[in-house]
Amino acid sequence: MTPSNAFLAALLQRGLQAVIVAVIVGVVSFAMMQALPGDAAYRIAAGRYGYDMMDAAAADAVRAELGLDRPWFAQLVDWLSALAQFDLGRSLVYGTPVIDEISTQLGYSLLLAGGAVLTSLMIAIPIGIAAGLKPGGWLDRLTLAFSVFLRAIPAFALGVVLVLVFAVQLNLFPVAGFRGPEHLVLPSLTLGLGLAAVSNRVVRDAVAQAMASEWQLFSRTKGLSARLTVLRHVVRNAALPVVTYVGVQMAYLIEGVVIVETVFAWPGIGHALVHAIFGRDIAMVQGTALTLGLIYVALNLLVDLACRGIDPRTRTA
C-alpha cells in the first residue's frame, strides 16, 4: 500500500466511525435524558423562566409548545431525520438554534483546550526530558512529588488560588471573562498544570526508556554527541507515547473544562452542557454530545496521522 492510499484508508475509516458515533451518541443521550426522573416540561419551564416566574401553568404552556406529550420514539425520529439534514434544532430552553450556540461555545472551548494543551506541553516537555535524562536524580524526585500534589488538587481550587495570586495580588491577569488573549492565561494555566502533572511523567518515562535502550548506546558508540543523540533519536522515539497520551488527555480536558469554564465565567461548551442537562434541554444535550463525540474521532485521526509522521516504520509496513 502506498503512503497516500494508507492515508485515505485511515481517513475513510475515521469518517465511517464518525457517522456511527453521531448516531449512537444522539440515541444514547436521548435515552439518558428520557430516563432522568422528573417531568421534562417542568424542568424546561424552570430553565426558561426562573423560580420567580415558573409555575405549573408555565410548564403546561411549555409542554404544549414543544409537543412533549408525544411518544418518545416520535421525538427521537424527528431529531434523527433533522440530523440527516444537518439540522440540530433549537434549544428547548432558550429558543436559539443549537448550531449557533454550539459554534460560539465550541470556539471558546477549543481555544481554552488549545491553550491548556500548549501550556501543559511547554511545562511537561522540558521538565519531563530533564527528569528522564537522569532518572532518580533530584529533579526527577522533586517533579514527581510536585506532579502528585498538582494532580491531587481539584481544578476548582487550583483556579481560585491562581486567581488570588496572579489576578488579585499581582494584578497581572484578569480574574474572569474573555475579552482578549490575557483572559486565556489563567484558565489555560489551571487546566494546563493539571495536564502537565501527568504528561511530564509520561515524557520522563519515555525518555528514560529511550535512554536505557541499546540503540541509544549504539548511537553514542558510533560517535554522536550526547546532545545530538537526544535530539535525533531519543526525542523522536519518546514522542510516540507522548503524542498518544496527549490524545488520551482529552477526557481529562473535557471534565476539567466544565469546572474551569464555570470558575472563569468562560462561555464554553462544557459549561453549556451541564446547564443543558439541568434544564432538560434535550436538543442542546444531543447537539453538544454529538459535537464532542465527533471531536474525539477527529482527534484520534490527528493522533494517528501524527504517529505515522513520527514513526517511519508504520509507513512502510
Next chain:
Amino acid sequence: MLKLLCVATLAAMLSLPTTARSEAAKAVTVAAPWEVASYDPAVSGFAIQKLQIMENLIDADETGTLRPGLATFWEASQDGLTWTFTLRSGVIFHDGSPFDAASVTSALTRAWKQPGVLSKAPVTGISADDGSVVFTLERPFAALPALLAHATTIIPSQTSFDGEGKPNALIGTGPFKVSAFTPPQSIDMVRNDKYWGTAPTIEKASYLAAGRAETRALLAESGDADIVFTLDPSGYARLKAVDKVTAVAVPIPRVVTLKVNASHPFFADPRARQALSMSINRAGIASAITRFPESAAGQLFPPALNKWHDPELPALTHDIAGAKALLSELGWAAGEDGILVKDGERFSILLRTFPDRPELPLIAAALQDMWKEIGIELEVSVSNYSEIPAGHRDGTLHVALYARNYGLTPDPVGTALQDFGEGGGDWGAMGWENAEVAKALNDVAMTSDDAVRAANIAMVTGILHAELPVIPIVWYQHTVSVAAGLKGVVIDPLQRSYGLSEVYWGK
C-alpha cells in the same frame, strides 16, 4: 537548550499582560450570577431590563412609586374595565425603527400570551389606538400599571424578531444599546446617544455572568468588575475589609418561606403549623447562615414593603416548649425513638428545596435539627425547583423551602393574589383557603383608594400571620460591592435596574 525552553515558557506566560486591563476607564462592568442566553424578553427580560437596554411603559423609583416610562400618561375608564396608556412621542428604537402603538401592542400581546405577569392578569384584549395602547379587562384591576413595569413586559422593537416571530436580537429604546452579546456569559453595551431622556455619562458598560460566588468576589476585589451583585457571606465579609470597594447590603422584598401542605392530615390544624413555626430559631438562622441578624422574619412581608409590613404585629417567636404543647394538644406523643406518633403514624415528612440559592439547603439542614427537637423527623430533598410546583399540582408535597419575591412588580398585590387568593398558588398556600383573605386581596387589586387598600391589607397580613399557610423564616438582604470612585450608584430594592445610566466616575 532546556534552560532556553524554560525561560521561553515563563516569558510567554508573563508577557501577555496587557493593554486591555487599563483601557476604557470610562466603561463600567457589572458582574452578577444570572446568565443571559436568550433573546426572548419572556426569558431574559430580567437582565435586559436591569441593563436598561429595553424599557417598560411604566417605570418605578426605588420606593416602588410608579412614574412615566415609555407611556407618559395612563388612566382607567369609570368602570375600571378599560385602561388607556398614552405613549411617549419622539422615541426611536436603537436601530432607528419607530416606537409606536403598533410595536407596543405587538410586544405586549406577545408578553400576555406567554408565561409571565401579564398572562395572570384579567386582560381580555390589547389594541393600538392613535398614539396610545388600550387594555380591556374582564374585571377592574388597579395593579395593571404595576405589571407594565415588570421585566416580562419590556418593549422590544419588531425588528428584534425573525420571520417566524422568534426573537433574534436585543433592540430596545433604553439608554444603552447592545454592541456584542455572547450568550450566556456577557453583554457589551454602548451609550444610546439618541436616548429620549438624559443620556448616560458613561460611554460603555458590560455585563458578565459569573455563576460562582467565589469568582464574583474575586472580580470585585481585583477591580475587574465595578459593581458586583449577590455576594456570599464570606465574600461579603472579605470585601468589607478591602479599601478599593464598598460592600453594602440592601433589604429587598424577598423572603425565605416554608410552604406547608395544609391539606395533609398532619398540617390541617393551624396549631400544627404554628408549632412548626415556633420550633424555628429564626435569629439563629439569620445570624449563622444568612449573616444578617436583623433579617429574621417576624412576619411574612419584610419592612422593604412598607405598605404590607405591619410593625404592630407581634413577631413570630421561638418557643420549643410551646411548640411541644401545641403538638400534644393535637394528640401527638413521643414514640420510643423520640419521634412523635399518633394513631400508629410517625411524624415523618419530606421537605423539598433547591440549590440555586446556596443558603436554602443550609437552612433545610438547620430545620432538620430544630424539628427533631420537637419530635418531627424531616427528610430533605434538594432538587430542581420545578419539583415544588409539580408537588403542589399532584398533591404529593409535604413542605417546601424557597425564596419568594414579593417585589416582582412595584405593587405586590398580583403576587399576593396568586399565592393566597382563591385556590392558593404554586409558590404560596397549598390546601389552605380563606374567603376573607381572597376577598380582601381582590378588593386591593381593584382599587387604588389608599384607605381601602390599607384596611384590606391589614386584614390579609393579620390572618396570614395567625394561620400561617406559609411560614416565613428570613428576609433577604441584597449584597452588592461598588468600586471606589464610582459615583451615583443606587441599589434598587425592587431589582428593576442596575442604574447604570446614572453612574459616573468621580476623582
